[in-house]
Amino acid sequence: MALDEVIITEAIASEYFRKFKESLSLDVAIVGGGPSGMTAARKLAQAGCNVALFERKLSLGGGMWGGGMTWNMIVVQTESKHLLEEVGVPLKEYKPGYWVADAVTATTALASAACLAGAKVFNCMSVEDVVLRESNGVKRVTGLVINSSPVEIAGLHVDPVTIASTHVIEATGHAVEVLKKLVRKNSVRLTTASGGIEGEQSLWAEVAEAHTVDNTREVFPGIWVAGMAANATFGSYRMGPIFGGMLLSGEKVAAEILVRLRAG
Template sequence: MELDERRISRVIIERFMEKLLDSVDLDVAIVGGGPAGLVAGRDLAMRGAKVAMFERKLSLGGGMWGGGMMFNEIVVQEEAKGILEEVGVRTVPQGDGYFSADSVEAVSTLISAATRAGLRVFNCVTAEDVVMREDRVIGLVITWTPVEMSGLHVDPLAIRSRFVIDATGHDINVVRVVERKVPGRLFTPTGVAEGEKSLWCHRAEQLTLENTREVFPGLYVAGMSANATFGGPRMGPIFGGMLLSGRKAASMIWEALGGR
């Protein structure tokens, strides 16, 4: 068979457009492709939700790729290792309830498991705004990340979603948008994003899970976004809280969807 460049291009364009057109109306839109977002996306897709992920970078995985200071090993605690193991990531006991895993294996396996479960991924796409009706987030405004980076004046597109998860980590990009549009209306003690505190692994891991919740009608926070929104500390290269947070967010949203 002689390869035809036109045919190759046509397949790519047609397949991408099929995915994009079928994602204009979603049950759940996840912004940010780190560990919390990947776990939430996999869990929701496995339950039958129509869910898509929008990641501004070329690759998914957030900070998990680099482990600690580019030593590509991660640590999880007993409560979270099962999430890695159920998708096939090997964990190694290190005593005292600590388990290690190769960060490259962990990220690549989580991505594979999530996409195979049915999560649609749109990388190099930035959520620059939200769609709102009657004080509720009902979707995202998206554009290509290179367009945003270059400052080109190009109008974006919009998608509808019954729920949105901000899993953008330290930057809490979606939360910050909502905070600007409706000041003082977040479900935090002060009505605004509290910002993350200094590193404290133990407390941060606890609060990551506790702070995973709805922060504005239709908008949930998960992973480091939860702590950055509600004022918890950062935790460094231990990722159990991230994984558990993604699972909690998925469960809460599935219940809000009616558990169908």
């Protein structure tokens, strides 16, 4: 078979922009492709939602890729291991309650499962702002302002484009990038004690794992925090290379958003 390079280019452009056009008006936009974001994307897509995930880097996975200190194994606790088992990741019980998995297997399985469920993933895509609207005196995030990550890295003056979304999940991890933009640019208060981003505390795995799930919630109308972004928002601890709380946070945020969507 003879290959035509133009047809190859045409196929890529045609199918990419079909996917992009289908994502201009979303049920849920997820910012950040770590374990919580990928889990939420899978759960929401399986429920029939129009969901897209935006990741600024070339690859998904966040901190899960490297395990601990580039030793690419991860730990999850018994309460969360079902979320890896659901996507076919082999687990080994190291000691009672502590389950070990290969980090590369876990990361690729979570990403693949989200895509196969119907979530649309856009890598090399940065979120530079949110869309904010006010109705009856209530401000709400109604979409994202996105740009190419290479444009951002190069510092080029290229205008972004926008997508609409009923709900946005902030899952950018320690950096809390989306919320920082929202708070810095607008006179708004979050549902934290101070009304702002409380900031992350030092490592305390036991407390941090529980708080990651507890702090997963809507923090401003239209925007939810999940994963490490939840603890950074509400002033809790970091946890290191144990990822059960991250996975459970993704499961929780998906379930709570589904309730909202179904209620209309």
